Amino acid sequence: MLFLKDYASYIKDSMFSELTELNRNLMLSIDVIHIPTDEAVREVEFLLLGVETSITGWQRRQNQNNNFSAVVPYDMELQRKESKEFWDDLTTRDQRMMFAVVTMVITADSKEQLDLNTETVLSTARKHMCQMATLKYQQTDGLNTVLPIGTRKINAFRTLTTESLAVLMPFKVQEIMDKGGIYFGENAISHNLIMCNKANLLNQSAFLLGVPGSGKSFSAKELITFLMQGNSMTRGLLPNTEISFRPFLPANIPTPTVASLL
Secondary structure (H helix, E strand, C coil): CEEEEECCCCCCCHHHHHHHCCCCEEEEEEEEEEECHHHHHHHHHHHHHHHHHHHHHHHHHHHHCCCCCCCCCHHHHHHHHHHHHHHHHHHCCCCCEEEEEEEEEEECCCHHHHHHHHHHHHHHHHHCCCEEEECCCCHHHHHHHHCCCCCCCCCCCEEEEHHHHHHHCCCCCCCCECCCCEEEEECCCCCCEEEECHHHCCCCCCCCCCCCCCCHHHHHHHHHHHHHHCCCCEEEEECCCCCCCHHHCCCCCCCCEEEEEC
8 A cells, every 4th residue: 555645846647647557456546625715725824924923033033143134044935935826826826725645555466576566656656756655554544545435544635726636637638439439540648449429519520631641541431431331421522633432432423523422
């Protein structure tokens, strides 16, 4: 059982895609708790007030030591900057405050294989400047958290905005798998088939674009074949110069013409 312990300042959405695409037996779970906006703003204002109080107290101590040109320490200045940015996100950019915890369970047939799989996951996280840690003495609670049963037993929360939380979603592609659809190619990201039913579209027109030799004519013939096999009505423009489409049309249709394919 692992959980995401330390987050990088900037996380790419490809990190969780890489974790889920590993050829290992694993389950990844992301638990999110929404915080009401008014409560989140009060919490951030209280935090910002505490940071300002710490900076004021530090400056007062420096003045008492006759050190009037002292610069505010970097960590305090960074806390003030991040608190102000978080407050601006909530009040100006219409962001929401979320608590998130990421847990993962890895299984294997042997202890040696389990150690290898765990090291692979840890190295993937380290590559993105994140650190995953083992849940010691909380293996059962971690398993109950990962399983899709709506139970959360781990409280290793990280405060995030909705914009930051979006990178935790490993799903960055929308599949097109319509009922009664025909083949239109392969999804460039997920490599799944694109099965689209153009009858469901507001505009059923289509363009085939590509460099010479990329297969535009073949794709058009393939599309015509699928449409004819599906007994659908299609209207298309047949150019004079393209005689290779003739086998797909009735013999009594002249060119150029608008052909009705039944």
